[in-house]
Amino acid sequence: xxxxxxxxxxxxxxxxxxxxxxxxxxxxxxxxxxxxxxxxxxxxxxxxxxxxxxxxxxxxxxxxxxxxxxxxxxxxxxxxxxxxxxxxxxxxxxxxxxxxxxxxxxxxxxxxxxxxxxxxxxxxxxxxxxxxxxxxxxxxxxxxxxxxxxxxxxxxxxxxxxxxxxxxxxxxxxxxxxxxxxxxxxxxx
Amino acid sequence: xxxxxxxxxxxxxxxxxxxxxxxxxxxxxxxxxxxxxxxxxxxxxxxxxxxxxxxxxxxxxxxxxxxxxxxxxxxxxxxxxxxxxxxxxxxxxxxxxxxxxxxxxxxxxxxxxxxxxxxxxxxxxxxxxxxxxxxxxxxxxxxxxxxxxxxxxxxxxxxxxxxxxxxxxxxxxxxxxxxxxxxxxxxxx
Numbered sequence: 001x002x003x004x005x006x007x008x009x010x011x012x013x014x015x016x017x018x019x020x021x022x023x024x025x026x027x028x029x030x031x032x033x034x035x036x037x038x039x040x041x042x043x044x045x046x047x048x049x050x051x052x053x054x055x056x057x058x059x060x061x062x063x064x065x066x067x068x069x070x071x072x073x074x075x076x077x078x079x080x081x082x083x084x085x086x087x088x089x090x091x092x093x094x095x096x097x098x099x100x101x102x103x104x105x106x107x108x109x110x111x112x113x114x115x116x117x118x119x120x121x122x123x124x125x126x127x128x129x130x131x132x133x134x135x136x137x138x139x140x141x142x143x144x145x146x147x148x149x150x151x152x153x154x155x156x157x158x159x160x161x162x163x164x165x166x167x168x169x170x171x172x173x174x175x176x177x178x179x180x181x182x183x184x185x186x187x188x189x
Numbered sequence: 190x191x192x193x194x195x196x197x198x199x200x201x202x203x204x205x206x207x208x209x210x211x212x213x214x215x216x217x218x219x220x221x222x223x224x225x226x227x228x229x230x231x232x233x234x235x236x237x238x239x240x241x242x243x244x245x246x247x248x249x250x251x252x253x254x255x256x257x258x259x260x261x262x263x264x265x266x267x268x269x270x271x272x273x274x275x276x277x278x279x280x281x282x283x284x285x286x287x288x289x290x291x292x293x294x295x296x297x298x299x300x301x302x303x304x305x306x307x308x309x310x311x312x313x314x315x316x317x318x319x320x321x322x323x324x325x326x327x328x329x330x331x332x333x334x335x336x337x338x339x340x341x342x343x344x345x346x347x348x349x350x351x352x353x354x355x356x357x358x359x360x361x362x363x364x365x366x367x368x369x370x371x372x373x374x375x376x377x378x
Contacts (some may be wrong), residue, residue, distance in 0.1 A: 029303045032255055033263040059268065060246035066221055066255050074222040079248065083218070114218045173330070 001041050001176040004154065005189055007034060008177055014185035017158075019101065026126060026154065027060045037090050038176055039067025042124060042152045045174045049149035051075065051122035055137060056117070057108055058082055064154050065124040068141040072122070078115065080108040080140060095137035100129070115144035128153030128175055131162025138169065155179065190230050190365040193343065194378055196223060197366055203374035207349075209291065215315060215343065216249045227365055228256025231313060231341045234363045238338035239324070240264065240311035244304070246297055246328060247271055254313040261311070267296040267304065269329060282332040286325035290354050297325050304333035317364055319343030320351025327358065344368065 009023040025031040041084040042064075051072065056065035069077040084092070084107070091112040098105045115121070123137050134151060141148050148171055156163050156175030163173050163182075180188050198229070200213040215370040221361050231253075240261065245254035246269040258266040262369060273281070273296070280301040287294045312326050341354050345364030348371075352362050370377050 023300065023302070026299055028267065030255070030258070030266040031250075031263075032258045032266055035255075036259065059251060059270075062219075062251045063255060063266075066219070066224075066252060069219070069221045070225065076222075077219040077221055077252075078217065079219065081248075111212065111217055113212070143320060178290065 001038065003034065003037055004177045007031075008155070008179075008187055012106075012139070012187060014182045014187050016185065017182050019156075020155065020157070020179065020182060020187060022155065026063065026082050035063055036067045036155060038064060039069075041176060042068040042174070043071035046072070046122050046150045046152060049120070049122060049172070051120050051149050053078060053115075053121050053146075053182045054124055054126045055080065055110070055121050055141065057133060057137060058062050061124065061128040064126050068122075068124050068152065075122075076114075078110060080137060082106050082108055082109045083108055093140045095136045095139040095143075097132050099132065108140065110135075110140050110144075115141065115146050117145035119144070119146035120149045121146050122149055123151045125152075126154045127161040128156040128162045128166075128173070131160075131165040134162055134166055138166070138171070150174070157182075190227065192223065192226055193366045195378055196220075197239060197344070201376060203371045203376045205374065206371050207346075209344065209346070209368065209371060209376060211344065215252065219252050221278075222250045224252055225256045227253060227343060228258075230365060231257040231363070232260035232301040235261070235294055235311050235339045235361075238311060238361070239309055240338050241309050242267060242304075242311070242335075244269065244299070244310050244330065246322060246326060249315040250313065253315050257311075257313050259342065264311075265303075269299045269326065271295050271297055272366055273298055282329045284325045284328040284332075286321050286323065294363070297322075297329065299329050299333075301333070304330065304335050306334035308335035309338045310335050311338055312340045314341075315343045317351045317355075317362070318349040320349075320354040321325045323355055327355070327360070339363070341365075346371075358364060
């Protein structure tokens with residue numbers, strides 16, 4: 001998606017060979033006009049899947065998944081939580097996700113009230129890197145007995161291999177911007 | 190806002206005299222059609238303020254603030270973070286917020302890159318209860334030298350006093366649903 005690639009080149013900050021920061025328009029300050037266009041594009045790419053629900057993970061994932069849900073006909077949007085809220089009822093699907101950036105493991109949690117065997121889920125997230133978070137979301141969906149009909153990432157760091165892992169599970173993956181490599185902080189699509 | 194009040198009565202879960210859970214449509218599963226209408230209503234209520242930026246706090250705040258930013262003419266939307274990300278640059282406004290529900294204190298953080306003296310901020314959040322989170326956001330804006338032109342809450346628990354505290358600071362506050370009390374789990378507007 002050229003609009004997103006151009007914005008990454010203009011306002012993204014590559015660091016070393018692994019990190020891309022997009023705090024200017026996605027991860028801290030949100031450009032809702034850009035994200036709306038991204039949601040429209042996800043809706044087009046996944047229109048054929050028959051998804052009846054969107055799953056993402058807090059926090060930035062919500063900003064990408066919200067317009068996607070809207071353009072797919074106001075689908076229900078469920079966001080996984082990164083820690084168990086004090087008011088969550090008993091009964092939740094839980095998995096552990098390791099973050100290479102933060103070098104820590106975080107639980108992600110979805111209440112059993114919001115996923116079940118009748119659901120056809122489109123998973124949406126902001127980044128797809130090593131695939132840890134993505135595989136965590138897949139694990140949660142599998143625990144619920146629901147079907148995964150697609151996985152959409154705003155920004156994929158192809159060289160970290162996550163998209164390949166998801167495709168090896170038979171999942172249809174689309175990323176709006178695919179980064180081949182980051183060289184001395186310079187992003188190469 | 191009748192649409193939201195009706196939804197709270199239908200799908201909200203009151204607990205005791207203090208707690209209202211709205212995981213069905215706001216805090217875990219999101220009804221994007223409802224939230225879109227809520228954003229439209231905030232945009233109408235705050236149209237006269239001349240806001241040039243929206244501030245909220247992760248995670249559920251993002252889902253309320255996103256459509257508000259869109260209907261106010263695609264304003265930039267900044268969300269405060271609840272812990273310092275590994276990749277945040279030096280220089281951030283920080284404050285501590287005490288949660289009565291969780292009985293813990295949490296930092297909230299905004300990078301200095303995204304707030305400054307030229308900004309006229311509309312603060313949007315999902316809940317306004319005792320006002321701890323709201324006053325934390327106000328403190329962050331004050332640290333930045335920006336101006337606060339309004340505060341919008343999706344759901345206000347009037348009996349917990351937060352809205353009064355904000356109005357005492359001279360802030361214009363609008364809540365889309367104002368709960369007078371919760372009696373044996375029953376919500377009374």
